[in-house]
Amino acid sequence: MRSEAQSLVTRTGIRPCGPGSVGVASAASDPAVINIRDLEVTYRVYGVQPTRALRNVSFRIAPGEILGLVGESGAGKTTLARAIMRVIPLPGRIERGEISFMGADLRAMSEADLGKRRGRDLAMIVANPRGELNPLLRIGVQIATVAEVHLGVSRKRGLEMARDMLHAVAIPDPEQRLRAYPHELSGGMAQRIVIAMALICGPRFVISDDATSGLDVTVQAQVLALLRKLVREQQTSMLYITRDIGVAANFCDRISIIYKGEIVEDAPTGAFFSGPAHPYGNLLFAAFSHDAELRRRWMGNAPAADGDAAKAPCLYAERCFKRQARCLAEHPALREIAAGRLVRCHYPVGR
Numbered sequence: 001m002r003s004e005a006q007s008l009v010t011r012t013g014i015r016p017c018g019p020g021s022v023g024v025a026s027a028a029s030d031p032a033v034i035n036i037r038d039l040e041v042t043y044r045v046y047g048v049q050p051t052r053a054l055r056n057v058s059f060r061i062a063p064g065e066i067l068g069l070v071g072e073s074g075a076g077k078t079t080l081a082r083a084i085m086r087v088i089p090l091p092g093r094i095e096r097g098e099i100s101f102m103g104a105d106l107r108a109m110s111e112a113d114l115g116k117r118r119g120r121d122l123a124m125i126v127a128n129p130r131g132e133l134n135p136l137l138r139i140g141v142q143i144a145t146v147a148e149v150h151l152g153v154s155r156k157r158g159l160e161m162a163r164d165m166l167h168a169v170a171i172p173d174p175e176q177r178l179r180a181y182p183h184e185l186s187g188g189m190a191q192r193i194v195i196a197m198a199l200i201c202g203p204r205f206v207i208s209d210d211a212t213s214g215l216d217v218t219v220q221a222q223v224l225a226l227l228r229k230l231v232r233e234q235q236t237s238m239l240y241i242t243r244d245i246g247v248a249a250n251f252c253d254r255i256s257i258i259y260k261g262e263i264v265e266d267a268p269t270g271a272f273f274s275g276p277a278h279p280y281g282n283l284l285f286a287a288f289s290h291d292a293e294l295r296r297r298w299m300g301n302a303p304a305a306d307g308d309a310a311k312a313p314c315l316y317a318e319r320c321f322k323r324q325a326r327c328l329a330e331h332p333a334l335r336e337i338a339a340g341r342l343v344r345c346h347y348p349v350g351r
Contacts, residue, residue: 032060032100033205033237034084039097041076041083041261053079053092055261055315058334061205061237066228068252068269069241070284076261077241081207084239085124086114101205120150123198125211129190132197133182140178143197150201165196169226188219195223199230206231207239212247224251245284249273257281260315263334266342277337277348279320314346322347 041054054076061067069077082088084099086106099106101122106114126132134142143165144158153161159178166174169192182190191211198206208227212220228251231238242248248255248269255272257265257280265278276282279298286298313331317323326346334344 031063031103033063033102034239035060035098035100036084037098037100039080039083039099040095041079041088041092042095043092045091053261054083056334057097057258057261057263059256059263059266061239063204063237064232064235065254066231066238066240066252068248068255069239069258070243070245070248070255071258072243075258077258078209079261080258081124081209081239081241084207085118085122086111116150119146119203120201121204122207123201123203123205124207124209125191125194125198127210127213129187129194129211130182132194133190135182137181138178139180139182139185139193143178143193143200146197147200161200162196165200166193168199168230169193169196170222171196188215188223191215191219191223192226195227195230199234199236202234203236205237205239207241209241210243213242213244220247227251246288257284262315262344263342264316264344266334268340271338271341275349277341277343278316278345279322279349280316282349283319316345322349 037058039054039057040052043051043053057076057080059067069080071077079088079092082092083094084106086094086099088094094107097107101117106117109117133139140159140162143162144155147153147158147161148155163174163178166177171177171189171192177185177189177193182193185193194211212223215223224247227238230236240248240252245255252269255265255267255269256263257276257278259280265272265276265281267277272281273285276285282298286295289295312318312323312328314320314323314327317327320327324347330346332344332346334342337343337348
């Protein structure tokens with residue numbers, strides 16, 4: 001397996017850059033901004049077996065750290081974002097677990113108190129910026145209102161802050177854009193407006209839920225560079241949710257892989273891209289590879305599915321060609337296999 005791991009980065013063309021593996025080190029020495037422990041979310045419908053959308057999810061994010069949450073559609077990424085903000089739509093509900101922000105228990109907080117935190121201390125950037133903007137109000141009014149509500153500033157001061165934020169997110173001619181309506185903006189510009197709204201109050205924690213997925217690659221790169229700059233300058237922590245592991249490689253300090261509502265791997269970015277330890281992490285990695293042999297090995301067919309595999313305690317067993325008898329009988333725990341590296345697998349990929 002050693003030779004297989006040595007050239008993973010070269011074969012895929014995915015190279016972690018920027019902060020690399022500093023995320024775990026900083027998390028160990030700094031108090032966490034966000035600390036999630038054993039979070040479980042279910043959707044209950046009468047007469048139907050409850051759907052467990054999140055299962056025992058745990059992680060922490062340090063000040064100034066960007067954690068990339070990577071997984072396929074339906075893995076539970078958006079549910080996790082909504083759980084942190086406590087905006088899970090019915091019939092979903094948090095069954096158990098802790099959501100701690102700067103030491104405060106968000107689950108125990110009243111809706112009124114939490115409402116004061118949203119937008120000021122906690123912010124969220126979504127993938128559909130036009131859906132977040134009121135088509136009947138000018139951009140300047142919408143941004144300024146956020147500052148007025150959460151910071152108690154006047155409308156004049158709010159508009160001044162809005163102009164400064166438009167400059168910070170690299171929008172040309174901020175004065176003109178303040179007077180524009182959402183339909184007059186391009187997709188990339190609308191996304192920058194939403195980022196300005198999310199960051200105008202200097203939040204300590206930001207969730208980006210696939211916020212750059214609809215942008216072309218050039219605009220996406222510009223927006224990501226902007227986000228990283230603002231996060232570093234404000235010492236904001238970020239949960240960056242994406243399906244694109246290549247983007248996560250170039251943007252995040254740490255990578256968490258989620259599968260069917262479970263975190264199956266967590267590692268510093270540099271360590272993860274030097275060689276994923278979970279079979280699913282390797283499959284995601286191979287999906288971006290230009291090497292036919294690597295793709296064949298990790299994206300090949302698993303052993304013939306059977307009833308035991310479909311009901312196995314290991315949620316990945318049905319797709320895993322490394323599965324053994326233990327996988328069909330025992331649920332794997334998320335355990336540390338090296339300093340700062342966690343994996344939920346009985347037989348992690350060796351290096």
